[in-house]
Amino acid sequence: MRVLLTGHQGYLGTVMAPVLRAAGHEVVGLDTGFFADCVLGRLPDDPPGLAVDLRDVTVEQLTGFDAVIHLAALSNDPLGAVDPEITYAINHHASVRLARLAKDAGVQRFLYASTCSVYGAAGDELVTEDAPLRPITPYAESKVRVEDNVAALADDDFTPVFLRNATAFGFSPRLRADIVLNNLVGYAVLTGEVKVLSDGTPWRPLVHAADIADAFAACLTAPVAAINCRAFNIGTEANNLTVADIAKAVVDAVPGSRLSITGESGADPRSYRVDFSAARSALGYHATWTVAAGAEQLSREYTARGLTSDDFFRRFTRLPHLEKLRQTGVLDASMRRISAPPAELPAPS
Template sequence: MRVLITGSQGYIGTVMTEVFAAAGHEVIGLDIGYFAECVMGPPPQDPPTIAIDLRDITVDDLAGFDAVVHLAALSNDPLGAVAPDITHDINHHASVALARAAKEAGVGRFLYASTCSVYGAAGDELVTESAPLRPLTPYAESKVRVEEDVAALADDSFVPVFLRNATAFGFSSRLRADIVLNNLVGYAVFTGQVKVLSDGTPWRPLVHIRDIADAFLACLDAPADVVSGTAYNVGSEANNVTVAQIAQSVVDEVPGVTLAITGETGSDPRSYQVDFGAIRRDLGFEARWQIADGAFELHRAYAASDFTEEQFFSRFTRLARLRDLQDTRVIDEAMRRYSALS
């Protein structure tokens, strides 16, 4: 298939393009490049890439593609809290416009990167895809709205699938340091301490980025009558863990570090455990990576780098990177490139 992957120069997109190309698909990327230089290790080999803001995509840009894998977004809760209107503009409105344009262009399959955080405060029971959606942040709210709006576009010729990914972890050459396991390993390596500001009790489901890529590949190849309009949780029940357990896995991996659970921010209301049975039953998909595997992988990568603590967290934290791009007048307050302004 000829596949367009939005957000191709991001944390997950850099791995997704590699996995899809290795599976024999013709991959084209689409990315405005805000995080293209946020690289650890050798530079990745990007596919041919369309440099365009997600908000400016037209039907003509999507002509000739068999499928769109839509990853591009303003992608974390702190950023959503700082810029909720822009988060909805990009994550919700531009995503729905992309889906409509894809349908008009004759694209047959639309794979959307949603999130398990749509379940919000779900308590201690495992939640399935039919559970009530209780998004607690602008980021999660935007994902719910896209699922609702794009599901309405489904028909015999347009097959949308919604992949509700657990919290990602693992090494990508375009790293993110602002997601929980990646972050805690970073603090362990660069400061010698694993510090948890909450009380450590909230539950989080985690999934490795390569498992995410494999799940998208499975949905690309699945029969349309099985997956059309369907939401799938992506992850593994074995990786439903508390924040304190994630922190302990880092302590177990990185020698000599100390663990401090301060509780100074109290208990995070975002707490949920997730059932991943549907994607196993429908598609035979099984997540392979465990949290300990990811801690090992990240520890080795960070330890081999020559970054300082300040360089590591400023380069690989999304909010810090975007603020730097604004301070240096690469992008404006609406997160558009100045060079693109009329």
Template sequence: MKILVTGGGGYLGSVFCRLAWSAGFDVVNLDTGFYRDGWMRLASWSEPPLHDQDVRRVEESTLRGYDAVVHMGELSNDPVCNLDPVVTAEINHHASVRLAGLARRAGVKRFVYMSSASIYGAAADQVVDESTPIQPLTPYGHCKASSERDISALATDDFSPTFLRNSTAYGASPRMRFDIVLNNLCGLAHTTREIRMTSDGSPWRPLVHAEDIARAICEVLRAPREAIHNEIFNVGDDEQNYRVREIAETVAAVFPGCGLQFGPPGTDKLSYRASFAKIHRHLPGFKCRWNLRRGAEQLRDFYQRIQLTPEMFRARAHTRARQIEYLRTTGQIDEHYFWVDQ
């Protein structure tokens, strides 16, 4: 099966491309390379063939001949989307819907869209499933919601979009992100032996390993059409709904000698627990192989192996909003985030 992966050079994309490649999929990566400075070179990782291109400039001809598109090429968290909600909408909403439309015209049968469980918003202690009304809180969440709605409307007998509402990811990747909760806390524990939480850690945050997300995508690509056609799936595992407090305590336990302090309640509005019954029902081959404890141990070993220093941990290329701000203020990308030299 021939797959075009947009954003395949990112944190999740580089894990997915490698796993899909070794599972026998014919993978091509299309990425504009915002974070190319942040590659952790390890002997066992290699990059797939690359179309160095912005998704907004993709033409129908680029998409011909592919069986599926896995669309990950968006701005990927709240801080980076808050920098400019207008450009965020151009990339995360309009370009995603346009790409899906072009894919349909080009005869691509499947379109996997990387949505986010954060679109459930402040669901407090409620357990959310795919039928729960969404309450996006931010430009990032609003774009995910709009893209789901508009891409879903493109579904036909010959074009099957699938929407993966991923939990917050964690785990080792060659294109490491330190701005997601477990990777960040483990980085603090490794570099400073001290975690100072700004909140009391009471919000719920489902987590899922990057490799388990990659496996979920592979299952969607392999599944019979009726199992995935225009379906939404929460991606994760019921066992991996954690309170932020538990995440921090696990990290402190895995990194010996790490101090831990909590802040006052109420500073983190995002809180939700998710049900993952549907993905297991529709895709019986999908199973999460990782959990919080094992993920923290993997990161501890990974950070030791790459000799993560405080400078590497703080480097802009591993924090999405700081890298985009840097590219903008140094004039490397224009006001619409196109590279100025292309």
């Protein structure tokens, strides 16, 4: 299968591309390159790709693909809160436009990276894909809007699938330090403290980046009838943990670290536990990474690759990195590259 992977030079895309290639798919990337240089250790072996803003994709660039996996987004809640309109322009409007163009180009499958944060403040009960959606941030709201708009495009020739990923964790050569487990481990490795700013009580479902990649790979080959216009929660019930429980796993993984729950940011309203059985039933998919194993992996890789404070607080944290690109004239106020000659896509095989 010939697959276009948007966001292939991001945190998840860098893990996903080799998984798809190992499964025998021909992978082509599409990325702005905002985070292409945010690498800890050796530069990854990226697939060929096109350097293009998601808002500027053309139908010609999508012609010849069997599937589009759409990961590219302005990814996280603090970033979305700074400028919600840019978040909606890229994460919502450009994503829906991409799906329409993909359909016009004859793409058969459109796999969309949604999020379990669409459930918002769901409480203690396990939520299924049929639960009410209560997004409480622009980032999560944009995901809900895309699901609604793209679902309307589904027909016998165009199969959208919505993968509601739990909060990602785990090592990627293009690291993110601003997601909960990655952040707690990094801070512990650098300072010896596992620091929780909330009261530690909110529930979080977590899933390893490699398990996310496996879920998308499963959707590429699943029967259309099993996936067409369906949403799937991606993760495992074993990783439904409170923030305090996640922090305790980090203490166990980082030798000599100590736990500090300050509560200075108050109670986080985002709290939800998730049921992941639909993906197991329909896709035969099973997430295998535990939070404990992920914390150990991160601690090991951070230490071996020489993680620094500048890496952790700046290069691998989305908001300060993008602000630096703006301040240095790489991006304009609308989050567009000021100068970036596009590469050409390889011709369809």
